[in-house]
Amino acid sequence: MIELPALGWQSIVIFVVFALSLLIATYCTYAERVIAAFLQDRVGPDRAGPYGLLQPLADAVKMFTKEEFFPGGANKALFIFGPCLAMITALMSSAVIPFGNNVSFGNNNFFLQGIEVNIGMLWVFGVVSLGVYGVMIGGWASNNKFSLLGAVRAASQNISYELAMGMSLIAVLMMSGTLSLREITLQQSVPGEWVMWNIVKQPLGFIIFCVCAFAETNRTPFDLPECETELVGGYHTEYSSMKLGLYLFAEYINIFVASAVMSVLYFGGFNFPFQYELRDWLVSSQSWELASAQNLITILGTVGLFAKIFGFIFFFMWVRWTLPRFRYDQLMRLGWTILIPLAVVNILITGGLILFGVIK
Amino acid sequence: MQLTNRAKKLEKKPMTLAERAYLPAIFQGLSITMRHFFMKKATVRYPEEVRPFSPVFRGLHVLKRDEQGRERCTACGLCAVACPAEAITMVAGERKKGEEGLYREEKYAISYEINMLRCIFCGLCEEACPKAAVYLQPDKIAPPRYERDEFVYGKDRLVEPVSPDARSVRGIQLTPEQANALRNKLAQQPA
Secondary structure, eight states, X not given: OOOOOHHHHHHHHHHHHHHHHHHHHHHHHHHHHHHHHHHTTOOOOOSSSGGGTTHHHHHHHHHHHSOOOOOTTOOHHHHHHHHHHHHHHHHHGGGGOOOEEEEEETTEEEEESSXXXXXXXXHHHHXXXXXXXXXXXXXXXXXXXXXXXXXXXXXXXXXXXXXXXHHHHHHHHHHHOOOOHHHHHHHTOBTTBOOOOHHHHOHHHHHHHHHHHHHHTTOTTSOTTTOSTTTOOOTTTTOOHHHHHHHHHHHHHHHHHHHHHHHHHHSOXXXXXXXXXXXXXXXXHSOOOHHHHHHHHHHHHHHHHHHHHHHHHHHXXXXXXXXXXXXXXXXXXXXXXXXXXXXXXXXXXHHHHHHTTSOO | OOOOSOOOOXXXXXXXXXXXXXXXXXXXXXXXXXXXXXSOOOOOOTTTSOOOOOTTOOOSEEEOBOTTSOBOOOOOOHHHXXXXXXXXXXXXXXXXXXXXXXXXXXXXXXXXXXXXXXXXOOOHHHHHOTTSOEEEOTTOOOOOOSSGGGGEEOHHHHBOOSSGGGOEETTEEOOHHXXXXXXXXXXXXXX
């Protein structure tokens, strides 16, 4: 068996995760159109390739061949840096998500995760809040007061909802006692007791987190930073060609990451029901080796995690084509006067339940 | 003053807790859109799939020939008189000797023009025609053009082609069997 250094394995995983994020984001644009069409009794793209599967390619060609436009008086360097920052932060946050349990070749034991750090959740939050800079810089560098207003709108929305998101997460962290996403995932599986996912213990927290995730990724009903109909665009009014494409693409990567984080935090990540029973059955009656049985479980778990992620991505799109937007004051009221107090109440309830030993 | 008894009485009650919580309404909306996800799509994939015309559809005009391939039109002008949009103009001429295979009667239309910009496709010309010469095809739409004068359709574009394969019955393309039968019939006719 080849000996693979841990760093080499990590770089492979990081490369695969990046490629996968990009691929999924690419096909999210296709899925968005198909799902929108289906929810509206239409057929959707079906001209480019079989079932329109090459549609993202056609979109990309369009984006790349459009005119590159720089508004007069714009800070050119910052104008380019804005979408880059949005894209970089979107991609970076996927590094700490555990996409699977461990796999072992020979004596090597590796995690299907870019970087296993014990501050995983902090990393995601830190990077996601950096994403606000991409939006803010984009709006500022455009040298257009409406873009700037749009950027301010987007930034204030993101920051307001990040508060409630963090507070809803605290309740999870109180139970898990760790910020490592891998640890949180592993705690959601107890042999013999398969409904241990955090959604059961934290339904209110999940709803708050989910709503905030919609607001963070600028999806309907919180897509005021991006609506061109009522508010004449937002921070990206002056952007054209692939620079706009990067902003839109970063949004899809954010959806992917948000779905992954929700699956990991509340839906058991790579765990699936009866995994230990399946492993023990393989080892005892099919006389598999423990390591290869564990590898199979890991692969199945990764497939399961991706199923959960795709389910959430579908949910994001389903909601988008169902609900109308909030008015901006309604959006702010929901964030500050409902979600944040609810998150505090959730923390108190969780604290009480832990104190009296109802949940661990 | 009440005009009908269909007026709906509106009550402005304060919203209940369930209404203020948004979520029940959101789930109701989601269930509605999910039902549409599985519904039959209204889309017709156009170039491959053509929506059938209504049985009473009236499309582009055609000037018919008779069974022997002669033009039916005798330039009587009844269609032009019947036309409410005054879209039809024609010039009548006398059939020369040796042209019996071309025109059915002694009088024929030297020119016959329909202005498709004026035409309202009412079908009154078809009803007025005593010789069953002018028809509005049930399966052909007058195509779009770039220039105004291209909308004036002359005999070159109105008269049915002579070839049996390109002929039609009431505007519907002949099947190969019908075309063959017609060809045999024409071959038996004395020239």
